Amino acid sequence: MTSAEFLMFARGPMIQVAGFVFALGLLVRLVEILMLGRSENLAEKRGSGFQGGLRTIISRFFPADQNTFKRSAVTVVAGYVFHVGLFFIIFFLTPHIALFKHLVGFSWPALSTPIIDFLTVLALIAMVVLLWRRLTHPLLKFLSTGEDFIAWTVTFLPLLTGYMSYHHLLLPYNWLLGFHIASVALFLVVFPFTKLMHTFTFFLARWYIGSMAGEKGVRQ
Amino acid sequence: MKTECGSSCSTARFEVDSPSTMTGNGIALLYEITHALERYAESGEATAIDLQRVPLSDQESDWMAGMLGKGEINATLHSMGRTTIEETGTSGVWRIAHYDESEVLLGAFIEVTNCPELLCTPAEDIREGAERLKRRLKEISEEVKQ
Amino acid sequence: MSKDDSLVDVLQRSGVSRRGFLKFCALTASAMALSPAMVPRIAAALEQARRPSVIWMSFQECTGCTESLTRSHSATIENLIFNAISLDYHHTLQAASGEAAEAAREAAMEENWGKYLLVVDGSIPVGNPGFSTIAGISNKDMLLETARGAAAIVAVGTCSAYGGLPHAAPNPTGAVSVADLVTDKPIVNVPGCPPIPVVISGVLTHYLTFGEIPELDELGRPMAFYGQNIHDRCYRRPFYERGQFAETFDDEGAKKGWCLFKLGCKGPVTYNACATVKWNQGTSFPIESGHGCLGCSEPDFWDMGGFYEALSTPLPGFNEAIAYGTAAGAVAGLASGVLASRVKKRAKDQHQTVSVDDLEKGESS
Known part of the structure; x- marks a missing residue:
């Protein structure tokens, strides 16, 4: 197989199958969760569940207390760097925006490539730090399962191959772009069946917690 | 490859931002030439650079020409079209441009040497020249005898 | 012009001086994308070079490649190169046609068996031999027959190199490339639609000068011209x-x-x-x-997914795959949800309440 054939295969059948599996798995799991619903709250409402839910979704984006930060500063900092970086890399690199435009029909302004490049380096470093911590911290090590390492790998690979493609490292660009797309395909297939689902479910979880608290009249 | 472009090709062009002014190839080329000069001074090893392999913007070419300056020698070879051979103001750096019969620029080179080979007379041509002149003198002396 | 003439003889007859020859060598090096340091080697090689016989075959093509080459700009150099080869068969360019042309091809093949250079433009239909024929001979048969006696093959244009436009989905003629049919000869792919004229002539010059094909990349293209992105x-x-x-x-x-x-x-x-x-x-x-x-x-x-679609977009079919996946996922999710709520409801229905009295009764008995 030549690099050109591989690239065509990655841009064609491979990503199509991955996209199908991703959409299917994602929808099954989200619909299941939503249909399961919550048990009825019989207590008298003392506040707005809607407001509480919304507030929690937003407020939990920010570090809640000094204590958590003090206890696991590495996880907090590296976690933020990696997640924020990933968000901008996925949604604000020009080639990615072109992909979303192809999918949804509209686009938005991009960040310049050197900024994305910088964020990628940061995200890669942060991910390595997080992995190292998972492997060395006794409690994290005890709690870690194979799934954690699978999730880490399939997230790390697209970042790495994307960075390599942009800088033409080691291999001709066609191969690198092909591998980048292939690694994204792997990510998409693994996504719905692992903890990577938190990308979507954290909204639900925060909403439930927030609305329960809101209905009980908890003030933040 | 760049064509000489006179007033004949003044077609309308968009005013474009020109990132090519910053290709960086011009300055890199000047460094390469400097190293070639040092090498020549040390070991007598000549260097030739094919300008077609180095994409330069027009501004960059002009800038380079200015940096190298204008020299004392300017020769033209007439074989398969014109070829201009000129030394730049930087001694030892020659610019050679080959044209075809219809004055289309075919290739341009920078040579770092004390004298480009194209200027030197080929040894065979010297032998042939000597023979031709000898023959000619013989013919004349025979004419005189008659 | 004798077949045994070397390129230098051709040049000398055209009144080219020794300095002119040097100029020619410098430009040849440039055309082959070789370093000027190679000029002495090129000069030495050209002095030895014999006029190779060239047979040019056009199959499923648009003549764009031949147009590109014959419109090539540096008339002097390219003309000298083409004077230096013996183009024995090119049915678009040659005056003869039909049987006379085929006779010329057969004569050239016989005379130079094992030594001639075969240049091909156009893809070869293998779906049905009748899709493209020359003088009643199918393209495939003619290629295989001519390739047998060739020293090397130059596939000019994307059609002969990779199948090109005729090979585009759904490939109605079953078009294939030269390399798909001929596997036992050195093949140089010179793709492009059309290829750059000086690249075509550069590859021919390389063969003429050194008598061998240049260094190739994984797709069979000369590194000197196709090595850069x-x-x-x-x-x-x-x-x-x-x-x-x-x-x-x-x-x-x-x-x-x-x-x-x-x-x-x-x-x-x-x-x-x-x-x-x-x-x-x-x-x-x-x-x-x-x-x-x-x-x-x-x-x-x-x-490749549309000339005006950004490279990072997937090939056609991705959006559909997502849409089908979403629809199927929603249906499956609903079904699974209904099933789960049924189970939940049944469990609720079967739930029996137990009071403290009941438990105490149970314990005492």
Whole structure:
């Protein structure tokens, strides 16, 4: 197989199958969760569940207390760097925006490539730090399962191959772009069946917690 | 490859931002030439650079020409079209441009040497020249005898 | 002109001096994308070079490749090269036709068996031999027969190199490339739609000079001309880095000459010499004229997902895959949800309440 054939295969059948599996798995799991619903709250409402839910979704984006930060500063900092970086890399690199435009029909302004490049380096470093911590911290090590390492790998690979493609490292660009797309395909297939689902479910979880608290009249 | 472009090709062009002014190839080329000069001074090893392999913007070419300056020698070879051979103001750096019969620029080179080979007379041509002149003198002396 | 003439004889007869020969060698090195340091070697090789016999076959093609070559600009050099080869068969260019042309081909093949250079443009239909024939001979038969006696084959144009346009989905004629049919001969692919004229002549010159084919990449293309990426050599690259893109062909960005990535430029995956050698006497190349690269020197460039679709978009079918996946997922999720709520309801229905009294009764008994 030549690099050109591989690239065509990655841009064609491979990503199509991955996209199908991703959409299917994602929808099954989200619909299941939503249909399961919550048990009825019989207590008298003392506040707005809607407001509480919304507030929690937003407020939990920010570090809640000094204590958590003090206890696991590495996880907090590296976690933020990696997640924020990933968000901008996925949604604000020009080639990615072109992909979303192809999918949804509209686009938005991009960040310049050197900024994305910088964020990628940061995200890669942060991910390595997080992995190292998972492997060395006794409690994290005890709690870690194979799934954690699978999730880490399939997230790390697209970042790495994307960075390599942009800088033409080691291999001709066609191969690198092909591998980048292939690694994204792997990510998409693994996504719905692992903890990577938190990308979507954290909204639900925060909403439930927030609305329960809101209905009980908890003030933040 | 760049064509000489006179007033004949003044077609309308968009005013474009020109990132090519910053290709960086011009300055890199000047460094390469400097190293070639040092090498020549040390070991007598000549260097030739094919300008077609180095994409330069027009501004960059002009800038380079200015940096190298204008020299004392300017020769033209007439074989398969014109070829201009000129030394730049930087001694030892020659610019050679080959044209075809219809004055289309075919290739341009920078040579770092004390004298480009194209200027030197080929040894065979010297032998042939000597023979031709000898023959000619013989013919004349025979004419005189008659 | 005798077949045994060397290139130097041809040059001398054209009144070219020794300095002229040196000039020719320098330009030849340049045309072959070789370093000027190679000039003495080229001069020595050319003094030895014999006129090779060339047979040019055109199959499913548009004559664009021949047009490109015959319109090649540096008339002097290319003419000398073509005077230096013996083009024994090219049915588009030659005066003879039909049986006379075929006779010339057969004569050239017989006389130079094992030594001639075969140049092919156009793809070969294998779906049905009748799709394309010359003098009643199918393209496939003619290629296989002529290839047997060739020293090397040059596949000029994307059609003969990779199947090209005729090979585009759904490939109605079953078009294939030369390399798909001939596997036991050295083949140089010179793709492009059409290839750059000086690249075609550069490859022919290389063969003429050194009597062997140049160094090739994984797709059989000469490294000297196809070793570099259009995107890497593009003068618009700095705009890509800065994130300045033309969004349409007539917006402010397009007028300012910004990067054409979003308009479907395939420069990043295309290997060719356009950005350095350029076209039309070095005037410009497609990107310089404001249009993205089509990737015409790459296999299946016609099916790369649309000339005006950005390279990062998937090939057609992705959006549909997502849509089907979403629909199927929603249905499956609903079904699973209904099932789960049924189970939940049944469990609730079967739930029996137990009071403290009941428990105490149970304990005492």
